[in-house]
Amino acid sequence: MTPKATQxxxxxxxxxxxxxxxxxxxxxxxxxxxxxLAVTLYGSTKPWSRSVVNYVASMGCKGTCTVFGERxxxxxxQAALANGAMVHAFELDNVRQPGAGVHAGATVLSAxxxxxxxxxxxxxxxxxxxxxxxxxxxxxxATGNSVEKRGFHAPALNGTFGSAVAVSRLLKLSERQTVHxxxxxxxxxxxxxxxxxxREGAMIKRLxxxxxxxxxxxxxxxxxxxxxxxxxxxxxxxxxxxAFSDSPDLAYLTHRLGREYESLNICIKRYACHxxxxxxxxxxxxxxxxxxxxxxxxxxxVVSGIEKLVTHHGIYQPRDLMMAQYxxxxxxxxxxxxxxxxxxxxxxxxxxxxxILTTTRLVKLKVDAEIEKKGxxxxxxxxxxxxxxxxxxxxxxxxKGTPQNPLxxxxxxxxxxxxxxxxxxxxxxxxxxxxxxxxxxxxDLSVLSRLLRGPA
Numbered sequence: 001m002t003p004k005a006t007q008x009x010x011x012x013x014x015x016x017x018x019x020x021x022x023x024x025x026x027x028x029x030x031x032x033x034x035x036x037l038a039v040t041l042y043g044s045t046k047p048w049s050r051s052v053v054n055y056v057a058s059m060g061c062k063g064t065c066t067v068f069g070e071r072x073x074x075x076x077x078q079a080a081l082a083n084g085a086m087v088h089a090f091e092l093d094n095v096r097q098p099g100a101g102v103h104a105g106a107t108v109l110s111a112x113x114x115x116x117x118x119x120x121x122x123x124x125x126x127x128x129x130x131x132x133x134x135x136x137x138x139x140x141x142a143t144g145n146s147v148e149k150r151g152f153h154a155p156a157l158n159g160t161f162g163s164a165v166a167v168s169r170l171l172k173l174s175e176r177q178t179v180h181x182x183x184x185x186x187x188x189x190x191x192x193x194x195x196x197x198x199r200e201g202a203m204i205k206r207l208x209x210x211x212x213x214x215x216x217x218x219x220x221x222x223x224x225x226x227x228x229x230x231x232x233x234x235x236x237x238x239x240x241x242x243a244f245s246d247s248p249d250l251a252y253l254t255h256r257l258g259r260e261y262e263s264l265n266i267c268i269k270r271y272a273c274h275x276x277x278x279x280x281x282x283x284x285x286x287x288x289x290x291x292x293x294x295x296x297x298x299x300x301x302v303v304s305g306i307e308k309l310v311t312h313h314g315i316y317q318p319r320d321l322m323m324a325q326y327x328x329x330x331x332x333x334x335x336x337x338x339x340x341x342x343x344x345x346x347x348x349x350x351x352x353x354x355x356i357l358t359t360t361r362l363v364k365l366k367v368d369a370e371i372e373k374k375g376x377x378x379x380x381x382x383x384x385x386x387x388x389x390x391x392x393x394x395x396x397x398x399x400k401g402t403p404q405n406p407l408x409x410x411x412x413x414x415x416x417x418x419x420x421x422x423x424x425x426x427x428x429x430x431x432x433x434x435x436x437x438x439x440x441x442x443x444d445l446s447v448l449s450r451l452l453r454g455p456a
Contacts, residue, residue: 005235007030009138010178012167013131018123018440021130025261026440029129031412032266034436035094036087036108036285037452042343042419044069045090046379048203052085052210065113069423077217078114080106080163084213088127088155089206090327092419095275097267097402098377100140101147101154102162104266106213109405110141110163114217115445116172122439128169130263136162137262139234144306146246148193149366156191156208157244163216171224181220183229186240188215195322196312202322248416270415271340276309278401279380281340283394284332287384293391295336295359300385303328304368306377314365324351327365332382343419362450424451 043049053067063075067082074082079344087093088103096102096412107129115125139311140158164185168178191211195202223229229403234240234253241248271278280303287293303309315327324330325346333356338345350356371379383393398404400411407415413433416438420429435442442448 002231005177005250006174006182006233008232008254008257009135009165009234010168010175010182013135013169014173014178016127016131016134016169018127018290021127022261025130025263026126028264028266029126029133030436030439031268031407032094032104033108033129034412034416034433035268035437036105037432037436038132038416038419039090039092039094039105040068040083040087040109041423041452042092042167043086045423046086046089046206047266048196048206048295049089052207052321053082056082056371064117066213066453068452069454071454075219076110076113076117076167080110080213080217081210082157083109083113083210085210088209090272090346091274092269092272092343093209094266096137096140096262096265096267097275098265098375099145099275100137100144100158102136102158103142103155103209104129104133106159106209106216107136107162107166108157110213110267111166111170112449114220116449117443118170119446120170122442122445124170126439127447128166128343130261131169131262132162133266133362134257134261135165135173136272137265138253138255141255142234142249143241143245144247144249147244148308148312150213150246151193152244153193153195153205153208156212157240159209159212159213160185160189162220163213164219165216167217167220168223170273171220172219173224177223178233180227180229181223183231183233184222184227186221186229186233188212188219189240189244193312196326199319202320203321205326205442230292235309247279250406265403267403268407268412268415270407270411271331271335272326272343272346273325273331274313276305276313276378277328279305279378279396279399280328280332280382282399283380283382283396284335284384286394286396287382287392288336292385293384293392295355296386297386298359298362298384301332301363301385302366302383302385303332303380304366304383305371305380307367307372309380310365311369316360318351321346321348321351327360328365329360330356332363333357333359341415341418344390351427395401
């Protein structure tokens with residue numbers, strides 16, 4: 001019998017060896033880890049993260065897994081929940097480019113919790129993350145854009161599979177057990193897009209990656225105990241891809257598996273807002289630098305791109321910070337007054353800033369036929385009309401942070417320092433980054449986790 005896609009993915013995940021992974025893939029994953037740890041530390045300070053941390057603390061599940069910024073430890077599922085909520089707490093965590101509704105952060109944090117518990121070595125940790133990204137990214141592409149058009153938040157769904165694969169790999173589950181872990185993860189997948197339209201409660205988006213991380217850990221632990229899940233969870237008639245997508249591309253589940261590395265598509269964010277706002281912000285910054293106009297000179301800003309830009313991000317009156325970070329008109333307007341690279345620029349008081357709100361109303365969103373036709377996912381064309389009658393435009397296809405235009409080592413370090421400055425000393429951040437850079441030589445991941453705990 002020909003193996004099904006779920007089985008082939010499980011076989012790949014269990015069979016992958018560190019020695020087989022190209023050096024450029026390891027380098028990209030290390031950048032992803034540095035970024036994820038810095039983003040999670042920053043996210044640990046946010047009030048919604050504190051709510052999740054306090055909930056986890058109240059459960060009293062004592063264990064060996066670090067909760068970022070805390071001295072106490074808990075069990076792996078609870079650590080994954082808390083840390084996963086932190087990584088997605090402020091729209092700063094890395095994604096895939098082109099978009100596929102995936103964030104590597106849930107995978108990294110699930111793997112870290114279990115690796116700490118098992119005292120796993122760095123090579124095992126890196127291999128687990130690569131295996132998870134290769135599986136999760138393919139699932140994201142296979143389900144396509146219709147997932148979010150139908151109202152589901154894709155990272156909350158796909159992240160569960162990535163987490164399950166990473167943990168299965170660290171637990172050294174068999175191929176059959178990993179199939180079951182994926183099967184169980186399918187029933188843990190969930191998350192709705194209603195946060196983008198609600199009057200209150202948009203905070204739920206910040207929990208989605210924590211929920212995915214926790215669900216994946218639990219799925220793998222259950223599979224280890226003999227619990228079974230459907231072996232055709234991805235490709236079956238009532239499986240994940242067909243249930244959540246209008247037109248799934250099932251062939252992509254195993255597309256060039258083992259020959260082409262999806263992990264190279266990791267994209268690292270520069271700004272604390274939705275990834276679809278990055279190209280518009282960069283295009284507008286280029287125009288202001290070139291033509292030296294001020295916000296007061298502007299009559300209209302037209303931002304054109306893919307359909308999702310209009311259908312999901314056309315929010316003109318954000319009622320809370322989460323909605324503001326999801327609103328392209330608001331983020332574009334804010335970038336004219338504050339440095340978008342500074343996470344503190346995205347502050348609650350900005351949603352009541354009259355000058356930003358006035359400029360927000362000048363932003364118009366539209367679908368760009370050329371961008372859609374050429375498949376330039378997340379590209380943006382920005383046209384600025386000035387009050388003096390002049391018109392300027394810029395097209396950004398590969399914004400900074402994408403695989404085609406990656407952050408340099410110094411730019412990645414700059415982001416990490418901006419995020420961790422109040423939490424880590426210059427020396428301690430240097431130690432953290434050095435530990436990640438030499439992970440293949442680390443015998444016990446606990447040396448990394450101890451750098452992420454709170455002060456004694």
